[in-house]
Amino acid sequence: MLNILIFGPPGSGKGTQSLNIIKKYNLIHFSTGNIFREEIKKQSKVGILAKKYIDKGCLVPDKIVVDIISKNINSKNETKGFVFDGFPRTLRQAEFFDDFMNKRNTPVSLVISIEVEEQELYNRILHRAKDSDRSDDNLKIIKNRIKVYKKQTEPLIKYFKAQDKYWPINGMADIDTVFNRITNVIDNYIENK
Ligand code: AMP
Numbered sequence: 578m579l580n581i582l583i584f585g586p587p588g589s590g591k592g593t594q595s596l597n598i599i600k601k602y603n604l605i606h607f608s609t610g611n612i613f614r615e616e617i618k619k620q621s622k623v624g625i626l627a628k629k630y631i632d633k634g635c636l637v638p639d640k641i642v643v644d645i646i647s648k649n650i651n652s653k654n655e656t657k658g659f660v661f662d663g664f665p666r667t668l669r670q671a672e673f674f675d676d677f678m679n680k681r682n683t684p685v686s687l688v689i690s691i692e693v694e695e696q697e698l699y700n701r702i703l704h705r706a707k708d709s710d711r712s713d714d715n716l717k718i719i720k721n722r723i724k725v726y727k728k729q730t731e732p733l734i735k736y737f738k739a740q741d742k743y744w745p746i747n748g749m750a751d752i753d754t755v756f757n758r759i760t761n762v763i764d765n766y767i768e769n770k
Contacts, residue, residue, distance in 0.1 A: 579658035585691035588698035634721030691748035
């Protein structure tokens with residue numbers, strides 16, 4: 578199985594590049610953000626709870642995230658692999674996830690981290706806000722999402738590096754160029770497996 582984590586701050590292009598990757602390598606896209614947005618639309622219990630955090634630009638509590646992951650992955654056994662987008666975002670989630678995937682004998686293969694300068698993150702999210710109907714794509718909330726990323730998610734880089742699975746990619750380019758950089762890493766992994 579090919580299990581790829583796409584890592585990076587809000588606005589780095591994780592969603593866009595995840596869609597490119599799943600198309601090329603025939604994988605399943607697994608975005609916790611998308612799952613929460615669907616739950617919000619359905620007005621489910623989880624959706625109503627998650628919305629309180631999402632609308633403030635805060636992280637949804639680990640317990641809720643971890644339950645969503647276990648439930649959704651176990652229902653999709655017949656796949657060549659997954660692209661995980663926006664997960665894990667805390668050390669607790671990362672530790673849970675490694676344990677979970679190792680027990681299924683489907684460990685994480687690669688962590689691909691899209692690196693983008695901070696000012697560019699604001700430009701991209703504010704640009705996206707024109708078309709997205711995301712309640713968290715506005716300046717005040719974006720500021721908090723980036724602050725939360727730095728405090729709670731960025732420390733995971735050290736965790737991934739220690740596992741020798743961490744591949745930083747320069748994300749300061751157009752979508753195709755960044756995708757090319759990503760496929761180089763994935764193809765290299767597949768060839769040397
Ligand atoms: P995203 O679409 O990945 O930018 O996620 C949108 C929002 O959903 C985030 O700002 C968080 O509030 C919430 N969220 C998504 N994934 C997670 C996660 N793994 N842990 C906690 N909160 C999350």
